Structures are given as C-alpha cells and as structure tokens.
Amino acid sequence: MAPVLEVRGLRKRFGGVTAVEDAALDLREGELLSIIGPNGAGKTTLFNLVSGLDRPDTGSVRLFGQDVTGAAPERLAGLGLARTFQHGRVFGNLSVLDNVLVGAHARLRAVRPAVPVLGPLLELALAAIRPGGVRAEEAALREDAIRIISLFGERLTPRLDHPAFSLSYANRRRVEIGRALALHPRLLLLDEPTAGMNETETAEMQEVVAGLKRSGLTILLIEHKLEMVMRLSDRVIVMDNGRRIAEGLPQAVRHDPAVIEAYLGHREAGAAREPVP
C-alpha cells in the first residue's frame, strides 16, 4: 500500500535564505511522525509546502499515491488533508461552532453538487431554498461538530456561540484542532498544538492527540515539548537549518549527538524550551 505521504527532495528558498533543503519523509497509515528542531529550522515551511500554501522550488510531494506537488490547498483539503497553524488562525469573528463547521466545508455534498460551470449557481440556489437533503446534511454536520467539540471536555461546549476572538489562547488552539477534525482528515498536520499552554492544558492536549492516534488517524506533528513527542511518536525527524539531521525512533534520536549539538547550539536563542538532558 502506498504511504499516506511521500516527500522527496523538497527545496524552498526565500530570497537568499534556504528555508528547506532536500527534505524527504514517508508517513504510513496510522503512524504519528514528529518533526522537531529549533526555531527557524524549516519545520513550518515544510508544513506549508506539504499543505499547498507555498510551492517548492524543486522536489515532489505525493499524497495517498497521487502527485500533489504545488497543488492548491483547496484540492488537498478535498483529498483529506487538514492542518493547524503555528500561531493559530481561527476565524476571529465566527462562533466556535461556525469555526468547526468551516472545517467540514470540504465534506459538503448535498449543497455543493459536483456540476461543472453551473455548480456555484446551484449552490447559491440550494443555500436559499434549502431542500430536505441540504437541511439534513447541515443538521448532521452540526451534530458532528458538537461531538468533536466535546472531545475537549467542558472547555468549549459551553461556549459554542462565543466569537473566537473572545476565547483564551488555549481555547483558540482547541478550536483550531476541532476545525481540522471536522474535515474528517485522513492526514492531520499539527503545528505546535500545545504552544502557550500550561502543564494541565498540555497534558489534556496530549490525551486528545493520543486518542486521535488510537483511533487510527495518521498524524504529522511539529512540537517543541519533547516529553510529549517521546510519548506519542512512532518516529521522529530532527531538522536544523532547513535540513534533516536525524531520523528514527524517539529514544534513538534523543541521544543522537547531532541533535544535542543542534539544540545546544541554539539554546541561547531560547529555541528549545525543553533542553535535551
């Protein structure tokens, strides 16, 4: 069976700066692969290249066996790829529920008939008329969204109607993950899901991610909190200066001299929040 994600020889330069150089990775069904490395190592750029927000200069990306190098993010979402963003990009003026429902956009079928040319007009008409099929679909999505939101316990459920801008930082990250899950992704890209969270919140988030993994979801994770990485990951890739400097099982990577060097070297910049022992 083809790997879920297959990246080969990916390179991206901004001006004179190389952000990602010769990146390669394979991700198999049900696997959780973590990417770690100091700030500026190119992790988020790699995410952007994989999720279609940036085009690579060279190299290829294959998703579920299809070549999707340079494909638009809309198309990737349709294939079942969902991502979260490093600094959080919730829709500030939308309610918690609406944020999660936008995540389910790619799953809309009844209201978005796959008709060429006239499709958009039909969509407008169906949104206005709302026949039974459309209403049922919307109700089902709503129910599903509420179920997803309940994954975070009582954190979000009482706030379904609150605009996202009124939420705490940690809650916004939860909304973002909820939005990603509403896509029913086959591949989930999480960019620092616990950034800015305290210990309790981090532990909760770790449980959520562990649960997703147990349910069989394939996950690519960027994370600075090494303890979480060690506990959850099947494999770990370490990046520095745009390059992969190590790859392997969590315990093996942890003791790799190159990794220790990279982290220690960047320590003064305050990159690694949990220095390697």
Place this chain on the structure above:
Amino acid sequence: MTPLRRRSLLAGLVAGAAATRRAAAAETIHVGVSGPLTGPNAQYGAQWKDAFDLALAEVNPAAQRQIQYVFEDSQSDPRQSVAIAQKFVNDQRIVMELGDFSSPASMAASPIYQRAKLVQFGFTNSHPDFTKGGDYMWSNSISQAEEQPQLADFAIAGLGKRRLGVIHLNTDWGVTSKNLFAAAAKEKGAEVAAAEGFLPGERDFRSTLVRIRDSNPDCIVLLAYYADAATIVRQIRTLGLPQAIVAVSSVYSPKLLELGGDAVNGVHVITTFFPDEPRAEVQRFVAAFRAKYNREPDTFNATAYDTMILASTLVNQFGATRAAVREGLAKVRGVPSVVFGSMQFDPNTRRVEGARYKRLVVKDGRFTLWS
C-alpha cells in the same frame, strides 16, 4: 463672494421673508428654486441668487403680486432634486419651479413636476430632451440649434476659415453642441478636421492640442465653459499654435480674462449678453448689477435675471396659480429680456427663439465688439 458678504446676504433674505410675511394679505407669490448651493457646481447657484435678488428688488416694489423664492440646495444631484420636487409640488404656495442646474438633476425631477402639473422652468437646461419630458417643462436656455449655426457663421463667413478643429466638453451639452456645429459648418462649406471631447475637470490639453495641430486646421473652435476655455487657450499659446480661436457663448465671462491672462487676447466669442451693448434692458441690468455687487455680471447672471423677471410677468399678467403660469407661458409675448431683447415661447418646443448674438473679440484684456 466673501463669507462676510454671504452672511449679510442670508440675513437680508431672512429680513425680506419677515417683511413679506407682514404683508401676507397683499399678494406674495412663491416660486421654488432647485439648484446647487454646495458641491462642485455651487458657484452657479450663488450666481443665480445674486441675479434673482437683483431682479426682485426691481420688479417687486411696483408689482401687484410680489414674488418670493424658496431656494433648496440640490447640489445638482438627481437624488436630491427629486426629493425637492416632491417638496415643491406638495407645497401649495408654489406656483412655478426654476432649475435644476444640470440636465441629469433636472430631468430626473421632470416626471414629478409633470405629474403634479407644476411648471418646471429649466433655464440652464439646453439638453434637447429636457422640454420633451412633458408639456410642463419649459426653458429659456439658449438653444444650441440656434447658436451653433451662428458660431459656424462667425468662423466661416466672418473670419473666412475653412478647416475647423473643434475641442468640446464631453457632456450632453458639449456633444449636442458639437454635432450641431459640425452640421452647420458642413452646410456652410467648411470642414471639421478634428473633434476632441474632454472630461470636466481636465487641466492638461497638450496632447489634445497636438492632435488638433496635426489635423491642420486654420481655426480652433471651443465648445466649453469659460474656466476650461481659459486653460485651453493658454496651452494653445504656449504650444505656439497660431490659429484663430472662436468660442461659444458660454465662454463669455469676465472670468475668462482673469483666468486666461494675456493668452486670451485675440480670442473670438459670440454672446447673447454683452454689457457694453447700448440696448436699454442691458444697460439697466448691468448698471444695477454693478451697483449692487461691485463686479461685472456674466451670462449666467443675465439668464437668471431674465428668468425671475419672466416669473414676475407671468404671475402678474396671467394669475398666481399653477395652471395660469402654464397657460401664461404659451401666451406671453414680448417679455423684456437681457439675452433675447424680448421673449416669447414656441408652444411646441416650449423654448425661446431669437436670441441676439453679438460677435466679440478680446483686445488688450477687454471684450470688444468685432467688426
């Protein structure tokens, strides 16, 4: 007009209103005015006011029915002119409406006046369709169908020119004028070598003039207002074009001399109003205007003055009702007029014919009769 003067003018209006209210038992007749007091055309509304006040100061004291005008600022904007129209048609005091300034503003309000059978007297609306809006739309604005042959005659028979380069304002007025001019010129055996339309507000005509120059005209014809004409003539001169310049009557204004400076010397203009004309109506108007406002009147002042005199004549001769004003317009004969000498309307076109044209040339910074 300085702000101080403006304020005193307003105060005067208020005082006048109070005075007429006291004499309400005697006949005070109201006419509505819809025109621009703010916005880009505000200067024209201000000129109307001056002329109206002058005319009323002359005719009201002796008249049995005294006119008072209600001026509503429309900014010459159709949205506001239609609201004003509703205001006027439902104000039973008002027996006649004057304005608006621009054709879009006037013609948008026409259906309302027509429906209510209140005369809309669009005294600046030369748009050929204005009086076609209904039998309550009348105008004493100079007909371009009459003026353009006069202008063509000046250039062709008067100055002996054969190849004409036309620069016209690209508005309803300008395009109508240009078409009529071209037809008249052809009839008189001359050729329009080029016709260039410019948008209101343009200031740079150099490239337009290169096009005109390269069509090799022996005369440049300006169908514009005085402010634009001053700019165009200056640029004609700085480009060193030697051709004679002939301009339409809306270019005649004391402001042309101020804005054009030395460059406008030698410009030929036709006009219906010329202060040095010895005719009695003209001399009385000019003297009174100078005495009251301490400056030279122009064609806009003259037309507005004529219009208010006409309004007074109508209500005093034919009665102070809307129907009487409508009937009066069709019947009235020989109303003294600065522009026309004497005014009467063609009941079919609802316009005035027989404007008297003078041919002028600018000499040493002054308008003088051309001979």
Place this chain on the structure above:
Amino acid sequence: MGGAWFDYTVNGFVIGNIYALLAVGLALIYGVANLVNFAHGSVYVVGAYVGWAAITYLDTPLPVTLLCVVAVSALVGVGIERIGLRPLHGSSRIAPLLATIGIALVLDQVVQLVFTPDPRAVPMQVPEWRVAVGGGTIGALDLLIAGIGLTSAVVLYGFLRFTKLGWAVRATAQDSDAAQQMGVDVNRVNMAVFAIASALSGVSGVLVGMYYNQISTAMSFEATLKGIVALIIGGLGNVPGAIAGSLILGLTESYGIALFGTSYRNLFAFVLLIAMLVWRPNGLFAARRALPPEPMTGTFIARSRPVVVPRWAVAALVVAAALLPLLGQPYLLQIGANSLMYAMLALSLTLVAGTVGQVSLGHAALLAIGGYASGLLAMDAGWPVALSIPAAGLVTAALGTLLVFPAFRLTGHYVSIATLGIGEIVSLVILNWTGLTRGAIGLGGIPPLEVFGFDLGSVEGTYWLCLAVLVLLALLQLRLLRSHLGRTWRAIRDDPVAARSYGVSGDRYKALAFGFGGFAAGISGAITAHVYSYINHETFGASISILALTMVILGGLGNVAGAVLGATLLIALPEAFRFLAEYRILIYGIVLLLLIRFRPQGLMGTV
C-alpha cells in the same frame, strides 16, 4: 508623424511630472503608515488656496509664498495624522482609510466655504521664459516642478537612509509594533511623515495652480485619484517608484490620446491601473511578485457583538414602513423611496465589503450597469418594465462579477483601489460606447415604473415597490447568511489562508457574493433609472460609491439591518440638515469622522 510622437512623449513627461509631486507624498505615507491617504488631494487644494491668498493679499514673493504653503499644509498633515490615524490604532484596518475620506470631505467643504467655489487665477511668480522642444515648449515652471519632484525624492531618500529619524521611519514601515518596542516614537515618526508629505502636496497645489493659472475647490478628487494610480504603478510605499509611476501614467495618457482621442485618456489610465494590480501588484519596480503581507495588527472588522433586534420589532417596523404613505407626506415618501433604493445598494455592499471583506470603492458602477441595462431593455428592446428590472439585476450580477473577477486575488487596500478603478472604467466605457449607451447625451425618456399595466410612477407606488423589493432582498440575504454560505464568506474575510486550507475556494465564494450583491445593486440601479427617467454616465458617480460605503460602515459591516438603517440615516440626514444650507455637507463630514472614531463597529455592530 514622427515629430508628433516626440511631442506626445514630451507632453506625457510634463503631465507625469505634475502627478509625481502628488504620488511621492502618497508613497511616503503608505510606506510608513500603511495607509492610502484619500485626503491627499484636499491638502493639495488647501496648499493652492493658501498660496493664492498669500500672493493676493500679502503680495509675497515666491520663496515666502512657498514657505507659507509648506507651513500650513504641514500643519494640516499633522492634523490628519492626529485625527485620522493615531486614535484609530488597533481598530479595524479599514477605519483609517475611511477617516481620510471623511477628512477629505471636511477639508474640501471648509476651503469652499472660506474661498467660495469660484475658480481663481494664481499669479505666476516664476519667470515666463520657454524653450522650444519639438513642436511645443517647456517653461521654467516645468523645470521647477521637475526639480522639486526629483529633489524631494533625493532628499527623502537621503533622509530615510542617513538620519536617525529616517531610520526610525523605515523601522516603523517594516513593523510598527517592533519599532515601538525598540524605542522608536512611532507617533512622532508618523507625524513627521504626514507633515512632510502634506507639505509636498500643498506645494504641488500652488505650483500646479500657477501652471494652469487656475485653482478651484473641485480639483481635489481628481488629484487624489491620479496620485493613487501613479502610486500603484510605481509600487505602494516606493518613493522613487512613485516618480517613475507618475511619468509612466503621464505617458500612457498622452499616448492614449494620440491613438484614440481625448475622451479615452482616463480610460487608459484606469486600465493601466487594473493591469498593474493584476499582474504586478507590487508595482513595476518590486522584486517579488507576491503581495506584501497585510499588517497583522487588528482584525479586518471591528470586533463587536451585533445589536439583536427582536423579530416582532422588525415586523412592526416593516408594517409601519408600509403604512407610511397613509400619512400623505409625499416629500417624506420620496426621501423614504430614495432611502429604500440606497438600502438595496447598501445590502449589496455590506455583503461584499462587510461579510466577505472586499471593500469596494466602485460599487456605484453596479447601479450604472443595472440602470442602463433596464433602461435599454425597456426603450430599445421594448421589454415591459416588470421584466426589464429583474433582467437588469441578472445582467448586473453577471457583468459585475466578471469585471471584479481579476481583483479577487487581491486583498485589503488593493481591492479598494482596484474596485475604484473598475468603477471609473465602467463610467468611461458608458461615456465612450456611444452606439449602445448614447454616450454623454445619456438615456432620456426611460419609461416610468409599472407592473403589467399597473402604474407605479406615483411616489406612493414607487415607495411601496421599493419597500417590497427591499424586504424580499433583505430576507433572501439573511437566509443566505444563515446557510453554510454565511460562515464560509465570513471565514474568507477573517482569514483567507486558513479558509483555503479547509477547501474554501476564495474565487468561487467571492464570485457568489458579488453575484448576489450585483443582483441587488442592479435592481436598485434599474428602479432608480425608471424613477429618474433620465440617466447618464455621471448619474452613478464615485461619490455614490463612497456614500454607499459610509452607509455600510455606519450601520455595521455585514449587518443587514444596519445597512438599511445606515441608508435611511444618510439619505435623511442631509435633508434634515437643509436648514444649515451651505454648511450641511461640512456637518455631515464631521458626523462621519466622529462615528469612525467613537463607534467604529457601526450603530448595529459588525457581524
């Protein structure tokens, strides 16, 4: 013809030279404050009149004249910064832009009240010698203007590179929050920049006044518009680029006249603008093709919780509105009908600008398309009015969406400028496509409103028709907003990148919004055309676009009830202010500014 082309080129440079003085100031302000200053042309007019007053009343020689102009204009610039920019830090991103529009309104009115709208001649204070170049001549003033343009660009460049304040300006331009943390007094920097840019604008006003021997209060909008086009060509915020952009604009206009005639001049300028925005949004001289990032501080719209009007209250209001004609007040009804027509336009704009975040400054063009479509269908094709109006709505939906389509990839201020340009293009095409539209003569004799023989031409009929159409459109829009489209549109507005990552195609949903909005605006334009009976290319001008945007902001971006309220207030207020005569537009501008300052989310709140 070779000689003629040389002359066209020289003329292009001469006029471009004049645009450059405006564009340099605009570039500087954009570079530092990320703001397209719509009040720039008004400062230019202030400068022109200050210069005129100094020469006329004080008999000042040229250097003193310029000094007066610099001093007053700089002061006005500082005022703009204090009123239009500083207090709005942290409010919605569009607020400062709107504030500059409001300031422009106020400044223009003040100048008009003080100096009257009569055009004035500015005495020439520069030697009148000229040299022949090709078929034309170039005078001392041309060289002075070029000299001031170039010198100011060089001095600005040096100032930005080599002085401490200049360093601070550049740091602020890069990232104002970071600059602030690094100890740069951002307010002082902004103030300095506005003072410098406004002084330049004022000087160009008086010099251009001398150049044409004429100034008038009406020249401010044209100046702003040309300056902005030049700015876009050169690249927003790029000072040397602004000069090059101005020259290119001048050349384009000149060659446009050479090839097609004078009436095509502005059409060429605006087509160039749109082409630049689509193909090189960073300007000709930018290295990268991608758009620069929008400032990340603040959200697109002001955060607020909308005022919720209970359903029974809405129903009661609609019933009350329907009963209004029974009062027998036709003047009131006409204002009501006007308000309702504008409310349809505001509905359309609040969807596009508020819900989807595409702040259109050319929305009146949709009215024009609707008005002409219905007028021509009724007059030339003989359609009954009851069919031509909905058909005009559909035509406007299709045409409007197609026209704006190239601008869909743009964001923020670029959208506003592109739509402004598209609006001008529509008006100029109507003017020049004489065969279809009758050009400047306009459409006269458009048949009155009627529905299958039932006459609606009376003010009551018009009012009831407008009310019925508005209620239908509003209900439909509310229904769409409550469907998946509502959240999808708002998601695109809040974060287009995140939306795309969840499969939301920006183009598709922007097109749907413009399509529905175009329909509503087209209907509004069509009804207006039948009520007015006469329209021409000026009936639906840029001032109406700005008025519509004001209505939408006043009501609260994206808020359907707010759009109706905003339209009603802004149509009724100028009527209510009638007793203020010449002062009413000034008061209106001040009210607008106060509103942006103290209630940026609008009366009903943003949605």
